[in-house]
Amino acid sequence: MKVARFWGLVVAGVMVSSSVSMSSVLADPVETENPGSDFAITAAAEPWHEVSKQTFWLLDALERGQGVTTDGNAWIFSSPYGLLRTALDGKTVIARNPLAIPPHLSALGGDHIGDISYYNGTLYVPIEDGKKYEHPYIALFDANTLQYTGTSYALPLDLHPGGVPWVAVDAARGQVYTAKWNNADVLNVFSLDDMHLIKTVPLSQSIDRVQGAAMYNGSLYASSDNTTQTLYRVDVDNGNVSVALDRNLPSGTEAQGIAVLPTADGAQLHILDVGSNRVTVNFRHYSF
Numbered sequence: 001m002k003v004a005r006f007w008g009l010v011v012a013g014v015m016v017s018s019s020v021s022m023s024s025v026l027a028d029p030v031e032t033e034n035p036g037s038d039f040a041i042t043a044a045a046e047p048w049h050e051v052s053k054q055t056f057w058l059l060d061a062l063e064r065g066q067g068v069t070t071d072g073n074a075w076i077f078s079s080p081y082g083l084l085r086t087a088l089d090g091k092t093v094i095a096r097n098p099l100a101i102p103p104h105l106s107a108l109g110g111d112h113i114g115d116i117s118y119y120n121g122t123l124y125v126p127i128e129d130g131k132k133y134e135h136p137y138i139a140l141f142d143a144n145t146l147q148y149t150g151t152s153y154a155l156p157l158d159l160h161p162g163g164v165p166w167v168a169v170d171a172a173r174g175q176v177y178t179a180k181w182n183n184a185d186v187l188n189v190f191s192l193d194d195m196h197l198i199k200t201v202p203l204s205q206s207i208d209r210v211q212g213a214a215m216y217n218g219s220l221y222a223s224s225d226n227t228t229q230t231l232y233r234v235d236v237d238n239g240n241v242s243v244a245l246d247r248n249l250p251s252g253t254e255a256q257g258i259a260v261l262p263t264a265d266g267a268q269l270h271i272l273d274v275g276s277n278r279v280t281v282n283f284r285h286y287s288f
Helices: 005-017 058-063
Strands: 049-057 067-070 075-078 083-086 093-097 117-119 122-128 137-142 148-154 168-170 175-178 184-191 197-207 210-216 219-224 230-234 241-246 254-260 269-274 280-287
Touching (some): 049 058, 067 117, 197 230, 197 241, 210 269
Parallel strands (some): 067 254, 210 254
Antiparallel strands (some): 049 280, 067 075, 117 122, 122 137, 137 148, 175 184, 219 230, 230 241, 254 269, 269 280
16 A cells, blocks of 8 residues: 555664765656657546656655655655655755654554645645554644644544545645545545534545545646556546546556646656655656
């Protein structure tokens, strides 16, 4: 379902014990690509295409291996245990919190951070508890310092039976979205003000193995780790689901989180994936 928690512990331990950043050394430069026929796009798909890719290795990969969001000035990545803020080059480290899970959530078994979301100076961070999945939470962090704000919200367990792999803030509607990981048939809608459950929206088709989601042009775009690494488009008002793109990444690749930001290469959507060798993370950039 996610990058192994063992490797999360490894990177957390290494980053706590070392003050030396390897980011500028281990990140490959941005590559411009023309994927051409590598993508099988269904008739309902949108004309998204990959315009560039950045690859991170080893510890840099582990620190960026779960989720990503942005405040427009920096990228903020999540690993199973930590948070990382970088410049928009993806490499230059601005702030790091390698052991970000608050102690009271760790005491409940919380040991995994999913795909994160940003709103008004605050990170919305989903935290789940290992294989039990009995304590799904959203915790709030300062987006600049990456420190816990002291505020967290327990999510309804019946709506998150397999944990909380992602969260997406919809600032325009004043809403926050989650869904269960396996074959989600409803979208959970919470209030941005106080995270109370507003409603659930039935989906026109189930979406499976979603690892991250973000709002773009009023719709929710969801990154799935299914066999074709589908990028779904979800109408959050009526629940209509369509396929924006089947990415068809190399066998063994694990799709991860997604962020929205217009960048100089023409991309708007940016999606992480763990390479099949398990020691690299790719940051792929897509244009419409």
